[in-house]
Amino acid sequence: xxxxxxxxxxxxxxxxxxxxxxxxxxxxxxxxxxxxxxxxxxxxxxxxxxxxxxxxxxxxxxxxxxxxxxxxxxxxxxxxxxxxxxxxxxxxxxxxxxxxxxxxxxxxxxxxxxxxxxxxxxxxxxxxxxxxxxxxxxxxxxxxxxxxxxxxxxxxxxxxxxxxxxxxxxxxxxxxxxxxxxxxxxxxxxxxxxxxxxxxxxxxxxxxxxxxxxxxxxxxxxxxxxxxxxxxxxxxxxxxxxxxxxxxxxxxxxxxxxxxxxxxxxxxxxxxxxxxxxxxxxxxxxxxxxxxxxxxxxxxxxxxxxxxxxxxxxxxxxxxxxxxxxxxxxxxxxxxxxxxxxxxxxxxxxxxxx
Numbered sequence: 432x433x434x435x436x437x438x439x440x441x442x443x444x445x446x447x448x449x450x451x452x453x454x455x456x457x458x459x460x461x462x463x464x465x466x467x468x469x470x471x472x473x474x475x476x477x478x479x480x481x482x483x484x485x486x487x488x489x490x491x492x493x494x495x496x497x498x499x500x501x502x503x504x505x506x507x508x509x510x511x512x513x514x515x516x517x518x519x520x521x522x523x524x525x526x527x528x529x530x531x532x533x534x535x536x537x538x539x540x541x542x543x544x545x546x547x548x549x550x551x552x553x554x555x556x557x558x559x560x561x562x563x564x565x566x567x568x569x570x571x572x573x574x575x576x577x578x579x580x581x582x583x584x585x586x587x588x589x590x591x592x593x594x595x596x597x598x599x600x601x602x603x604x605x606x607x608x609x610x611x612x613x614x615x616x617x618x619x620x621x622x623x624x625x626x627x628x629x630x631x632x633x634x635x636x637x638x639x640x641x642x643x644x645x646x647x648x649x650x651x652x653x654x655x656x657x658x659x660x661x662x663x664x665x666x667x668x669x670x671x672x673x674x675x676x677x678x679x680x681x682x683x684x685x686x687x688x689x690x691x692x693x694x695x696x697x698x699x700x701x702x703x704x705x706x707x708x709x710x711x712x713x714x715x716x717x718x719x720x721x722x723x724x725x726x727x728x729x730x731x732x733x734x735x736x737x738x739x740x741x742x743x744x745x746x747x748x749x750x751x752x753x754x755x756x757x758x759x760x761x762x763x764x765x766x767x768x769x770x771x772x773x774x775x776x777x778x779x780x781x782x783x784x785x
Contacts, residue, residue: 609646
């Protein structure tokens with residue numbers, strides 16, 4: 432017989448894992464996710480920096496990061512480059528440098544044993560008998576099914592759940608491309624790069640455990656060519672690349688207005704980036720993911736039969752936060768405003784070269 436659950440969660444990143452952990456004691460839950468320990472399974476392409484907002488979201492639950500999640504080095508400033516205006520400034524930041532895959536696996540380990548965790552890939556879902564019939568492929572290659580009364584999509588920017596049940600809902604998207612290189616710089620650093628000739632979004636670099644990671648978000652058309660062109664430009668600014676050890680890519684969302692957020696409906700709910708909760712200024716999404724997972728669990732506790740309205744009420748602070756990020760975006764991405772701020776030196780720090 433097909434196993435049945437009250438709730439099925441697709442994706443066990445920060446959003447799905449938080450929701451499943453908080454809901455475990457109240458109903459039967461199945462979580463479907465493709466991540467595994469080590470190099471096998473799905474790995475989220477991500478620079479792996481934990482922002483102060485994400486740190487605050489974790490501290491809300493009195494959670495402490497385990498040692499094996501952290502990586503070297505821990506750096507306290509970001510080197511910001513405006514390639515169009517030829518400007519470089521350093522700004523103090525309090526990011527935590529971590530291994531994103533181990534971080535996600537740690538969050539999964541916090542989900543109680545009462546929740547069934549399935550290692551597999553979501554294939555499809557359809558409405559069936561007042562709920563949803565979900566088909567997935569296990570890590571062993573077998574196709575299996577389960578039934579759930581509610582379906583939660585926590586499966587990232589290219590959410591298969593959102594595309595299946597809300598096909599007319601479009602959000603602005605980019606292709607995030609990231610490459611790993613052996614670290615050859617004399618001093619490790621973080622950087623944030625603005626280059627409107629190749630992308631109207633940003634790029635980044637991170638030193639991590641004797642590797643140098645460079646990535647950026649680019650419009651889908653000619654995205655790889657744009658990526659390579661930006662690398663060529665950065666060589667003149669002292670960036671060392673060489674032969675990449677691996678290349679990663681994924682879809683990343685960047686909402687232009689609040690109306691692009693899709694919370695779901697009719698038994699389907701969306702969390703984190705699947706809903707459109709991601710900062711359009713920095714592309715930071717972990718804090719939004721954790722908070723939206725908590726908010727949906729609170730909505731279910733308030734109204735287990737139909738938490739739709741409660742979820743919309745609960746996410747008001749998150750949507751207000753997104754509005755704040757939308758208001759910040761022009762100061763970073765409009766060339767004249769960005770140049771004015773960087774030339775002023777406001778909140779920048781002087782970095783002494785050794």
